[in-house]
Amino acid sequence: MxxxxxxxxxxxxxxxxxxxxxxxxxxxxxxxxxxxxxxxxxxxxxxxxxxxxxxxxxxxxxxxxxxxxxxxxxxxxxxxxxxxxxxxxxxxxxxxxxxxxxxxxxxxxxxxxxxxxxxxxxxxxxxxxxxxxxxxxxxxxxxxxxxxxxxxxxxxxxxxxxxxxxxxxxxxxxxxxxxxxGPNPELLTLPATEPSETDKKIAQNIIHKLYDGCCIQLGIGGIPSAVGNLVAQSDLKDLGVHTEMYVDAYIKMTKAGKITGLRKSIDKYKQVFSFALGSQELYEFIDDNPGVAAYSVDYTNNPYIISQIDDFVSINACIEVDLFGQVSSETVGTRHISGTGGQVDFVEGAYRSKNGQSFICMPSTYKTSNQVTSRIKPILAHGTVVTGTRSATHMIVTEYGIANMKGKSTWERAEALINISHPSFRDELIKEASAMKIWRKSNKIK
Missing domain, CATH: 3.40.1080.10 (Glutaconate Coenzyme A-transferase)
Known part of the structure; x- marks a missing residue:
């Protein structure tokens, strides 16, 4: 027919x-x-x-x-x-x-x-x-x-x-x-997220770990936007893209000439993603563009596929982390916020990549009802769902630095995490860590 x-x-x-x-x-x-x-x-x-x-x-x-x-x-x-x-x-x-x-x-x-x-x-x-x-x-x-x-x-x-x-x-x-x-409703657009000063500090901690030829996966929000801004202004070159979500930060980096895909191990020269969400400019950019490629998520998020891409860098956000290195990105207690999404996929895949790096980012504190609370806690709040297990977590980032969890014992993890917590909460975290038997007299605070 x-x-x-x-x-x-x-x-x-x-x-x-x-x-x-x-x-x-x-x-x-x-x-x-x-x-x-x-x-x-x-x-x-x-x-x-x-x-x-x-x-x-x-x-x-x-x-x-x-x-x-x-x-x-x-x-x-x-x-x-x-x-x-x-x-x-x-x-x-x-x-x-x-x-x-x-x-x-x-x-x-x-x-x-x-x-x-x-x-x-x-x-x-x-x-x-x-x-x-x-x-x-x-x-x-x-x-x-x-x-x-x-x-x-x-x-x-x-x-x-x-x-x-x-x-x-x-x-x-x-x-x-x-x-x-249908009536052709306009697509939902996300307003540009203006990075906070804290977001910029977190992004600055990450940018020092990037180098020419990295393949980047970004999540959504102020921190990825800040990373995109810094990359666009940097001397980095020949970066690649392999991600679940295509966001405006990639357009900014592309227009600055930073993304070529030249050194990608697979899907060379292509910016690969599974779904897109952002500005009208983004939707126009991906329309009939042979430089981008949409795939099903069992390809983009498959840890085996990700691990085949050398120099992979995964940058995502979370809600809170405990002193064991457990990450929660989907609930606050039993109150559901989002979902597991692809965070676990990229944490596992990036770490297995040759020279791969996985960053889970968060501001060190949050404020509610005029009360400031630490996002690094002795233990996760009652009922909180663990998104990233302590054995999977690679690097945790706040505005105070980066804590590498891999290969670390419980007391080393506690030390590293307390060192990137807000200074106002460090003494209390040390006290709790001592009670939990994950703190030694030889532990040091910067």
Missing amino acids: HLKSEYQNKLVLAEEAVQVIESGDWIDYGFGLTGPYELDKALARRKDELFNVNIRNTLGLWPHFSIDSDPTGEHFTLNTWHFSSAAREFYSKGLAYYIPMKFNELPMLTRNDCIPARVFMASVSPMDNHGFFSFGVGAAGNMASIENAEYVILEVNENIPRVLGGNQENIHISQVNFVVE
């Missing part, structure tokens, strides 16, 4: 497409910016007809019309692999639940372990001349869901860039049951 004819034959209104959904169904939504918009609106309008419909997504960035329509949770329940701000709000109301995972395993979990979603719905770029729609801003695990689904429904959004890729970043019209032409 001619591609345009096939497209027209599958083109329906959103209200018609969601009629295939039945009570008790599981529905998978596209990752991040590839989540459905008009389709979710149409699903919300069917609320009174449906019961116990489970929606499963990862980092849902569009409005959740269906969950908003059902404050009782009788009709729709959100199950998510990674909390967004909206998911946190639903969680507090008992309408959303977290699915633990290591990000690199998302496609495998979807294919082998989850209840298969009967319906998959996602937003995509317009179809190209070859019959393909792009998932490139959210290629992480969509194809795994599609392989299990009975119905695949796509919502075309002209604002979604067509991103080239390495695998599973697009879908062909022949794999689709219905196409909906």
Whole structure:
């Protein structure tokens, strides 16, 4: 069948497409910016007809019309692999639940372990001349869901860039049951994060550890932004990119001529990522750009793949660390904040890379209700989920320096961590470490 004819034959209104959904169904939504918009609106309008419909997504960035329509949770329940701000709000109301995972395993979990979603719905770029729609801003695990689904429904959004890729970043019209032409909502943009003075100090500690030819993975927030600023102003050259999330810091480094990918061991010259989130400039930059490549997350976050890239540098953030070197990046006590994400993947992969370095960053303190609290604690708060085990943690960074955990005994770890804690808390941390039998008289404080 001619591609345009096939497209027209599958083109329906959103209200018609969601009629295939039945009570008790599981529905998978596209990752991040590839989540459905008009389709979710149409699903919300069917609320009174449906019961116990489970929606499963990862980092849902569009409005959740269906969950908003059902404050009782009788009709729709959100199950998510990674909390967004909206998911946190639903969680507090008992309408959303977290699915633990290591990000690199998302496609495998979807294919082998989850209840298969009967319906998959996602937003995509317009179809190209070859019959393909792009998932490139959210290629992480969509194809795994599609392989299990009975119905695949796509919502075309002209604002979604067509991103080239390495695998599973697009879908062909022949794999689709219905196409909906939505209202083309503008993509969510993240305002530029202005690094704080503390962020800049942390970034300065890291920049001294970088050298020509490093391959960099950055997370989101002020610290990665500060690192990007410093790299752009530095004499570094021939840096590479292999990351889960593509952020604006990479554009800044690229425009400064710092990123070439010349020395990458694999995917040479390509900036590799699994999903993108940032400014409108970022979306325009990755659109039809052969210098970037979107891959499924079982490639970008696979520790085995990461370990094959020499001189790999992973830079991520956390909430708090205890004196044993355990890292929490997803909860505050039992209050859920985000998710494991890819932090564990990159910590493990970077350390196994030849000359690899993994940095977990945080300001030494945080302030709530006019009270300053140390992020380095004797033990993690009651109920806190451990994201990075003490045996996996490589380097912890604050504005006061870097603490290398590898090969260190418990008393050496305590010494290193207390030395990068805020000076106001060091005496109390030493007292606690002594009570925990992880402090020696020979320990030194700078």
